[in-house]
Amino acid sequence: MYITDQKQLKEFVAHAKQSSVLAVDTEFLREKTYWPKLCLIQLATEEVSVAVDPFEIKDLTPLVDLFVDENITKLFHAAVQDMELIVHALGVVPKPVCDTQVAASLLGDTLQIGYGALVMSECGVRLKKADSFTDWSRRPLTDSQIEYALDDVIYLPVLYRSMKKKLEELGRLSWLDRDFDDLSDIRRYTVDPRTRFKRLKRVNQLSSKQLSAAREIAAWREELAMKRNIPRKWI
Structure with missing residues (x-):
């Protein structure tokens, strides 16, 4: 039906x-x-x-x-x-x-x-x-x-x-x-943009400073993708 x-x-x-x-x-x-x-x-x-x-x-x-x-x-x-x-x-x-x-x-x-x-x-x-x-x-x-x-x-x-x-x-x-x-x-x-960096390739090879930067950039990218409703890979 x-x-x-x-x-x-x-x-x-x-x-x-x-x-x-x-x-x-x-x-x-x-x-x-x-x-x-x-x-x-x-x-x-x-x-x-x-x-x-x-x-x-x-x-x-x-x-x-x-x-x-x-x-x-x-x-x-x-x-x-x-x-x-x-x-x-x-x-x-x-x-x-x-x-x-x-x-x-x-x-x-x-x-x-x-x-x-x-x-x-x-x-x-x-x-x-x-x-x-x-x-x-x-x-x-x-x-x-x-x-x-x-x-x-x-x-x-x-x-x-x-x-x-x-x-x-x-x-x-x-x-x-x-x-x-x-x-x-x-x-x-539940999507938490602040944890998205954990899925980045080779993230365990980053220094503490690099890791902090990766966390901020990944969160920004995730939030923007959610807001615009477009795939994250487009950003």
């Missing part, structure tokens, strides 16, 4: 509040901006999947109730960028969460396994790749593009149930608690 008006969004939120899980994915652009530009939000319960168009729906705040509801586990695959975008767009950090990529590593899969490979392994479904290079900021979206986007959330509840059962049988389910709590730590998504 493609959601383009407030009434549809509220109806889905009312439905999702009755669910114990909520699959989440986003489409965004970031090539020419500092902050990610939200282009689409895909959401799914075990019964319904929707693609929410933020270009048509200006008020996304009804989603806040879902993201902070402690009775609903939010399901992601490779969650960090999606979480960062939600924090920036809505001002809340989803909790509790489950990242199927992290969970897969405890079940013997390769680190950072892709979503498509995991769906194939767990569900026996080969996902389509035809629309993988879509410019999600362009409208209108085709039916094929919407279907491609929804595939990113439709299988997450199935993966979650299957993987959770396997982890429980192995006695490893609690091993994920710290990782998932860390994903929901708001500090992880």
